[in-house]
Amino acid sequence: MATIKDVAERAGVSVSTVSIALKRDPRVKESTRQRILEAVQSLGYRPNGIARDLKMQQTQTMAVFLHDLGGPFYSELVSGVQDVALSHGYSPIVACSVGGKGVALERLLVENRVDGAIILDPYIKEDFIRRVAGPTLPLVLLDRDIEGAYVYRVTSDHEGGAFNVTMHLLEMGHRQIAFIGGPSVSVDGQLRFRGFARAMKHFGVDLQNRLMIHGDFTEQSGYAAAVTLLSQGRLPEAIFAANDEMAIGILRAFSERSVRVPDDVALVGFDDIRLTQYTTPALTTVHQPMYELGTVATQILFRALAGEKSITPVLLETQVVIRASSGLRH
């Protein structure tokens, strides 16, 4: 691999001249630049980005960490990040935050291979985040509630969305409403429960223990929850699944057993993943502004990188999307 030194030699100039010539610095004479460019060509020289990063003490790269890359709405999030990052001359890369020791999280964050990161993963330990964040590595956390220096936060209004969609169910006359929750670590799952409980209280409806079931945001856990409910003998009037994946699992369990949605039981989810438009019946859910989440988070990252100090947490609105599964004719 040819280095800048080889180019300098071939062109008969010094290394420093090559370096500045390559960034079109007007200090170098046009004729010498040409000579240098020829040398570059003939040697197939490509600058070594790592050497550059080391010298510059920055990488112009930022990372997005996701718990599992396959999540159905992450692509929009990443688009949002991408659009803003590119306009700042940065390259976003996406990495999976799981995998244990020696993995991307270590390599990129601990060993400073990126200038900043956006993190969407309820499982990453709080003290890891606080330890690793710093003036040279601001971190923007999505849907987490961690305070710390150089740690910033953007969250969707899970509680508000959950409140609104629960109100929707209540207004349709349902009172016996089951709640299928997410894993206990996930703040967004907790907030969704809070919104649900607040709406129930608002209508003066008591929560029933047997209708509060814990899942883990997977389709299978939704399926299992449906089976649990069915085993209780009588179904509730409605079910609020804390995310769409679980709602889809529930739908599958019901369809296999000929339980009709929404006639026998109404069902709503959360997230508005693409699939919800295609299920039978289409799923009422709460839309999360994923693209906006990406752009806002990235903007905050650049403000932090620019040295801005006090950046307040951002809360983004969510929106109820009413479809057939909740029983409203439209």
Add this chain to the structure above:
Amino acid sequence: MATIKDVAERAGVSVSTVSIALKRDPRVKESTRQRILEAVQSLGYRPNGIARDLKMQQTQTMAVFLHDLGGPFYSELVSGVQDVALSHGYSPIVACSVGGKGVALERLLVENRVDGAIILDPYIKEDFIRRVAGPTLPLVLLDRDIEGAYVYRVTSDHEGGAFNVTMHLLEMGHRQIAFIGGPSVSVDGQLRFRGFARAMKHFGVDLQNRLMIHGDFTEQSGYAAAVTLLSQGRLPEAIFAANDEMAIGILRAFSERSVRVPDDVALVGFDDIRLTQYTTPALTTVHQPMYELGTVATQILFRALAGEKSITPVLLETQVVIRASSGLRH
């Protein structure tokens, strides 16, 4: 940011001693190692990965480039990559290959910030790939047909899958079959057409020009193709959409106009994305082994990295998945 030098000073040893102590080299006495560890602690020292990469002349990082990160089946591909990469001590990162100058593709590949890459993007220029590949940067291409030094290939059997699913339609008695193709650059789209044409020929059915329509793999283009077909007055007996996204667009156009699938017209897609199970009717399609594509590609990458020279292209089998949209009762 504390450097190894600071640690050395604080611990009262030389830089080199710290360096080897930190990798548990038995040459350094236990007591000094402890002293060093304390210094690391109190200074909050974190090794600088970039300096290390520069010195080592490798990054232990590989990239996966996707044309758009949102593609519905990429997550499985990436899981496959991840599983193999981790077992080799490598961190895969995912980046989007679009975005023009100064973007991830440049930064990571041209400037050698990764040790190798897997690329799934029909739009990346052939000469770029050949120019950038080299002994220090093997490239594994997915669904592309480019030959070159240090360029390796893994492909799904698009042609075979298309042949088989077309045979399925023919065996069900359909003769007038429309083909909705992908963008002309995409090799996989071309192969799917080849398989389709071969099956038609096999049954002695002529292709009709009016039934050969070009799309671009998006849902909208499928919708548009359906509209085109409808405008012709009489529908074909069956439609083969070169990917599921377009098939879904077609389905939407038909459902909006009360054209019944499969009663009025049969429909098949390609890819077996998750959505195909949930559409009404569920979509007959061809399953691509995406996870396997990821693992195989990554294994090849590591063989190349290990210096293996002649690695032959791999072809992975696809499988027809028969669901309701093609009309077969099951």
Add this chain to the structure above:
DNA sequence: TAATTCTATCGAAACGTTTCGATTATAGAT
């Protein structure tokens, strides 16, 4: 002509590691 300002180029240090060969301290053998 001498002094001054540009213009074009160069040399060297620095970024933070790793590693090789050299050096010193410690112990064991003669």
Add this chain to the structure above:
DNA sequence: ATCTATAATCGAAACGTTTCGATAGAATTA
């Protein structure tokens, strides 16, 4: 006490850039 083998540590070079201050020559001014 001297020599040798081993253990523990050190110093310096190298990885490939960027950039600052220096330098030499050409052009301008007095």
